[in-house]
Amino acid sequence: MDPLVSIKDERCTNCFICVKICPVKAIRAISDSKAPKIDENRCIGCGDCIDACAPKAIQYRxxxxxxxxxxxxxxxxxxxxxxxxxxxxxxxxxxxxxxxxxxxxxxxxxxxxxxxxxxxxxxxxxxxxxxxxxxxxxxxxxxxxxxxxxxxxxxxxxxxxxxxxxxxxxxxxxxxxxxxxxxxxxxxxxxxxxxxxxxxxxxxxxxxxxxxxxxxxxxxxxxxxxxxxxxxxxxxxxxxxxxxxxxxxxxxxxxxxxxxxxxxxxxxxxxxxxxxxxxxxxxxxxxxxxxxxxxxxxxxxxxxxxxxxxxxxxxxxxxxxxxxxxxxxxxxxxxxxxxxxSLLSFDRKFKANDQRLPDPSEEEIQKALKLMGKKAEDTSDCNQCGYNSCREFAIDMAKGIVIPEMCSTFALSHSKTFNETLKELNEKLAITRQTLRETEAKVKTEHDSARQASELTNAMLEKLRAGIVIVDYKLKIVKANSVFCTILGEEAEEISEIIPGLVGADLKKLFAPDIYNLFSYVLTDSESIDSRDVIHKDKILNLSVFPIINNQVAGGIIRDMKAPEVQRAEVIKRVSEVIDKNLEMVQQIGFLLGEGASDIEKMLNSVIKFYEQEKRTK
Ligand code: SF4
Ligand code: SF4
Known part of the structure; x- marks a missing residue:
């Protein structure tokens, strides 16, 4: 059978009115913001707590x-x-x-x-x-x-x-x-x-x-x-x-x-x-x-x-x-x-059911008073707890009926500690906010710098006459300049108008395997490939691929070998290479033959000068 009087914990607001009002102290206050507990054996069924509980947390059976x-x-x-x-x-x-x-x-x-x-x-x-x-x-x-x-x-x-x-x-x-x-x-x-x-x-x-x-x-x-x-x-x-x-x-x-x-x-x-x-x-x-x-x-x-x-x-x-x-x-x-x-029996007997709590020792009472923050000579007895004196309250505290939180002196000193803690927390919060503001400013500055650097890089990439492409480890384009799009053809140029720099495009769909495998190789082995000629559709491309971040990002420089400016520079470069090689041979022959070698050198140097002059006049 349910007890005569019980508390619905979920409705309790921990006001402790019931603890104070119970004539026989049958309700015990509990710390940690829990609802008080009614001791069924100690309750005499007066019902006062029920009427006193404003949130209607206490009910009778x-x-x-x-x-x-x-x-x-x-x-x-x-x-x-x-x-x-x-x-x-x-x-x-x-x-x-x-x-x-x-x-x-x-x-x-x-x-x-x-x-x-x-x-x-x-x-x-x-x-x-x-x-x-x-x-x-x-x-x-x-x-x-x-x-x-x-x-x-x-x-x-x-x-x-x-x-x-x-x-x-x-x-x-x-x-x-x-x-x-x-x-x-x-x-x-x-x-x-x-x-x-x-x-x-x-x-x-x-x-x-x-x-x-x-x-x-x-x-x-x-x-x-x-x-x-x-x-x-x-x-x-x-x-x-x-x-x-x-x-x-x-x-x-x-x-x-x-x-x-x-x-x-x-x-x-x-x-x-x-x-x-x-x-x-x-x-x-x-x-x-x-x-x-x-x-x-x-x-x-x-x-x-x-x-x-x-x-x-x-x-x-x-x-x-x-x-x-x-x-x-x-x-x-x-x-x-x-x-x-009246001839019926109306007699009754009564049965002792002693529920008196033993009185605490003086030492226990003093301990309770100390916990409340009361000194021996302190007789303020504010009565706000509902008790006639602090000592009476301390006695019930020692009996486990009330808790120190119900004493206003304790609550006040506790609230001081609480306020101090609150102040400290607020100060910490202010510092955190300031740090956050500074971090935000720093991030913004860095973001601006990064944006400026990115714009600068883009501008520089656009100035280059070679096609530049940067890809990630999945061979997806991270960045590419317009020359790269031009080298790829009209279709790529149109796409780049919608997606600038072909960002996210798959290199494997733009090139044949023999080209994109060069990028895969560089990404895998983190070794550069220098000046490799490859065929793409009707074009001869000269491709250099190099790692930017090992195994993650690689860059490629692509030149269309049929482009006039590339042709001339390339002819000069390659003739220079031939001259260097021939010179090396001549020097070896000269070393062997002694005379006549200087004339050949003069002749070849004149060819180089011619091409360089041509380049300047263009
Ligand atoms: S009077 Fe009601 S709300 Fe207040 S402590 Fe007792 S049960 Fe909880
Ligand atoms: S009914 Fe009376 S005796 Fe019982 S707990 Fe409530 S106030 Fe105390």
């Missing part, structure tokens, strides 16, 4: 599915409603409509707890009148009972040993209906959901619905006062038990003397009042000399009631409803019922 299962069963279904209905359903004009709406859900009989209140009140009256020297704490409120069992187990013998009115009424109803029945209790105290689990047999409640859950069912089944007829509560009806939701409603129902000068019972209500009065009762009962009737106050407030309006107005509604119920009341009949059903 839903009983809607259980109720639907009961409603769809073939067995007889009984509903018992709390007298608090008057404070919750003030939007329903007549309580008879309310009864009819419940019956429309498929309920066979609807009873009011107020008769159970009357029975229990009567028991209390007799019990208090039969005073045997022990003072008692009333035990109608399951939150109060749980608080005593878990945090003041020594007071268990001082709890009045009777069941609560809702259990008393269940016993009445189960006695009246002999057949098998399912009982649904409808009321505002969510702790009743756990209380019901304690009883089997004639006190067994099969499902506890809160008022918001009942409204949910009305809505789901489309039930409202306009589509039902009047109906009435089943008997036995309550008398003054309708006043039960009020602080001293039970005492009034019991007609116990409340005169402040003579009374033996003090009525107390509220969270702080419950905690303090029971604490005081434990230590000072000999001085108090009174029974205490304690309510946590959830009959008109808390998460089990959806009307969050003004409390006094709700009290007014309860009184108005009680007056209406007891007007024309058949007191004799009620008295007879009271006598009859």
């Amino acid at each position: 839903s009983s809607i599915d259980d109720a639907k299962t009961i409603l769809s069963s073939k067995e007889k279904k009984i509903a018992i409603t709390s007298p608090s209905i008057s404070a919750e359903f003030n939007d329903i004009t007549d309580y008879r409509k309310f009864v009819a709406m419940i019956k429309s859900l498929g309920i066979d009989h609807v009873y009011e707890t107020s008769f159970g209140v009357d029975i229990v009140a009567n028991k209390y009256m007799n019990f208090f009148n039969d005073f045997k020297g022990r003072y008692y704490i009333t035990s109608c409120d399951p939150v109060v009972v749980s608080f005593v069992e878990k945090y003041h187990p020594k007071l268990i013998p001082n709890l009045v040993p009777f069941v609560s009115p809702k259990i008393a009424m269940t016993k009445v109803v189960r006695t009246k209906h002999k057949e098998k029945i399912n009982v649904i209790y409808i009321g505002p105290e969510i702790a009743s959901k756990d209380e019901a689990l304690l009883y089997r047999g004639d006190g067994q409640i099969d499902c506890v619905l809160s008022f918001p859950e009942l409204r949910h069912l009305f809505e789901e089944f489309d039930i409202n006062e306009n589509n039902v007829d009047f109906s009435v509560f089943d008997t036995p009806l309550g008398f003054k038990g309708s006043l039960y939701p009020l602080r001293n409603g039970l005492i009034q129902a019991a007609e116990i003397d409340e005169n402040l000068l003579t009374t033996h019972v003090i009525s107390i209500e509220g969270k702080k009042a419950m905690v303090e009065s029971i604490e005081e009762f434990e230590h000072n009962v000999k001085v108090i000399h009174r029974h205490i009737h304690v309510n946590y106050g959830n009959s008109l407030t808390g998460p089990g009631i959806s009307n969050k309006g003004n409390r006094l107005f709700k009290e007014h509604l309860v009184i108005k409803y009680a007056n209406k119920r007891i007007s024309n009341f058949f007191r004799a009949e009620w008295y007879q019922d009271l006598e009859n059903y």
